[in-house]
Amino acid sequence: MTATRRLGAAAGDARHEEAASGPGRRTEGEAQCESCGLVHAVPVERVVLGPDAPEELGRFVDAKRWRRVLVVEDANTAEVLGDVVCADLAAAGHVVAVQRFSERSGLLADEDAVGSVRDAVASGRPDVLLAVGSGVLTDVTRYASFLARRPFVSVPTAPSMDGYASSVAAMQFDGVKVTLPSQAPLGVFADLSVVARAPKEMILSGFGDLAGKASARFDWELSARVAGEPFCEAIAERIASPLERCVEGAGSMLAGGADGIASLTRGLVESGMAMSMMGSSRPASGCEHHASHFLDLLAFRGLRPHAPHGLQVGYATRVALGIQRRSIEMLGEPLVQPAGSGGGDEERTWFGEHLLALGPVRDEKQVWFAEHADGWPPGAEQVLAARERLSGVCSRFSPVDRALSGAGVPDGPGYLDVDRAMLRATFRYANRLRSRFTVLDLLECQGRLDEVLDSLLA
Ligand SMILES: [Zn+2]
């Protein structure tokens, strides 16, 4: 196994060696992927996005012979959908228990929330859990059901993030965002008329999360091209095509138009499917997500207010795309220092007491450097091919950048309570939070990250 493979699959982003649905595990009916040669599991059995979602959900629960159902919701999602789902299931003869969080905002995907759902599982002994809600409720239900070895079904109420069909859980333990191996839902049932009524900020948030797939794609291809990480074109396209359709109709989507909301929701669900198929969040998460995790950490430390995940990702995507464009001309430059080696006092100031927890990631990045530095740069032909390919990725996704800009998302400081120093630190140090290789690691190893950030954020 190469260092890059370890980086791609390392703790935090994707411990997919431990995950039940990782690539390479062939079960009945699965075939080797023609595009990449891996075997991709597709654990989500049924996806329904449309007006018949509630009826189809009822049929799915019946067909599975699940008698006891635990519905996980909060005060908001109970009103918009949860009460109806519970009443329908009860009328159909199911025993329905409810775990309703009282929070209308600010619920965290942390130990306490997972503990509450696990307690409800212990007392109700459900055959299945239904997550009626958006990001946090889905991740809490996913992780609690995984720990309790029960299946779960996702019933989205907003097009606000891409985790509905995913197999990894985005949790927040002790202020640090971690992505844990978990399980995909067996079904996703989204009534688009409900989803379209979500607050505007949640729609923009979903668009931001989807837009982040552009910079995530660059980082994945960069790592594949220059460092040999496994890459699947078919899975990458599964995300890119809906993203492009969504960007074409961005105006209608942001105004809550039915077609736009449908393509946004489809894109977000497809992105989750892609993560499930790859057994990791690699297809959907690059340095823009690491930047968002860094901003979450600053919020946890009280240095700025919390903001929705997708808004942070959309913002970070604009900066990330600028950095990536700039990096292409430097692709063939030598590696001069390990990633994670600089920083000193400034780094300590931003991470505070969390600095100690960054050790394992730093170690992995130093191993990567040790294994790659001597053979760097890759041959001239490989650099040329990578440069051509990555330039193509940049120009293909420039409409994403324009659409974000059109939605009011800037590419510099002054958004979501992030000032210039904070934005610079975000992209200077976000690579400490995950082992995954991104453009930030390459530039840091080349000793060029500081000057790129200074010129972009001047
Ligand atoms: Zn493949």
Ligand SMILES: [Zn+2]
């Ligand atoms: Zn995301």
